[in-house]
Amino acid sequence: MTVYFIGAGPGDPELLTLKAQRIISECPVCLYAGSLVPEAVVAGAPEGALVMDTAPMTLDDTHAQIVAAHAMGQDVARVHSGDPSLYGAIAEQIRRLKAEGIDYQIIPGVPAYAAAAAALGQELTVPEIAQSIVLTRMSMKSTSMPEGETLENFARTGATLAIHLGIRALREIERVLTPHYGADCPVVVAYRASWPDEVFLRGTLSDIHAKVRAEKITRTALILVGPALADIKDFKDSALYDPEIPHVLRPKVLV
Template sequence: MTVFFIGAGPGDPELLTIKAQRLIGECPVCLYAGSLVPEQVVACAPEGARVMDTAPMTLDETHAEILAAHQRGENVARVHSGDPSLYGAIAEQIRRLKADDIDYQIVPGVPAYAAAAAALGQELTIPELAQSIVLTRMSMKSTSMPAGETLENFAKTGATLAIHLGIRALREIERQLAPYYGSDCPVAVVYRVGWPDQMIIRGTISDIHAKVRDAKITRTALILAGPALGGGHGFPDSALYDAARPHVLRPKAKA
């Protein structure tokens, strides 16, 4: 049997990949993170499948379900939100699978930052303004961050920041980012991106806390910050389509 770690995307069932939908529809066991993955995503599980919401379960309990499926020779769809490679908590699961000699595969999904950018209707990398995206998080009640991975260090780069698990730490985010980006730097908070109750709040580093507080958002939100969020004004066109710059697929410059 095989355990398939499946990225379900941010919440919209239509953002499932074709491969993800096929595997969920084939596996007789489906374990999904119900706090972040809507039931509609796993509604395509086969009739009679063992479908379990793992939100209230421990790692030991979910692994016990996988071991039982292994003994029965049944494939498992282990469905996570977004893309499993980012804050998917799959590393510790894979460690246990390897210890028990159980095969696994990873099926990528649409990450929250990409869905948020789509919801905002803009690009996160603007020529000569921001060409990098930093995916990070606040520690809060989660495991601590490595010593060098601070918002202050990331802010020094001027990159676009995608901050997870930070909605309750907006004051601290303001304190660390304002010296580098300026208090008027644009910020967007995207709540439950891809869900029917999705909400977008735009503001600046200095006023986003008040706006989020007024909206009573306390969880399940992604924070995007950086000059690229302003859309950019007067930036140069990308060299990719510049008629004067030939490349391997357009070997001759055009006048």
């Protein structure tokens, strides 16, 4: 048998990859993170499949289900939100699978920041404005951050920041980022991007906290910060399609 760690995307079932959809439809056991993955994503599980919401379960609980499936030779669809490579909590699961010689595969999914950018209708990397995206999170009550991976260190780069688990720390985010980005730096709070009840709040470092409080958003939100989020009209075209900059697929035409 094989355990398939499947990235379910940000919420919209239509953002599942074809591969993810097929594997879910074939696995007799489906374990999904119900707090972040809607039931519609796993609705395609085969008739008679064991489908379990793992939100109230511990690592020991979920692993026990996998071990039981392994004993019966049943494939398992382990469905996580977004892309499992980012805050998917799969590393500790994989460690146990390796220790017991249980095969696994990882099926990538659409990450939340990509879904948010698509909904906003813009690119997060704009030529000569921002060419890097930092995916990070706030510690809060979660696992502590490694030394050096501080919001202040990331802020020094001026890159677009995609901050997870930070909606309750907006005041701290404002305090740390304002000296580097300025009080008027654009901020977007994406609440449940791609879900039917999605909300996108645009503001600045100085006023986004008040807007979030007014909407009473307290969880399941991604915070995007950076100058690339502004409605920039005066920026240099990318070199990718510049006729004056040839490359191997578009060699310079000699006249």
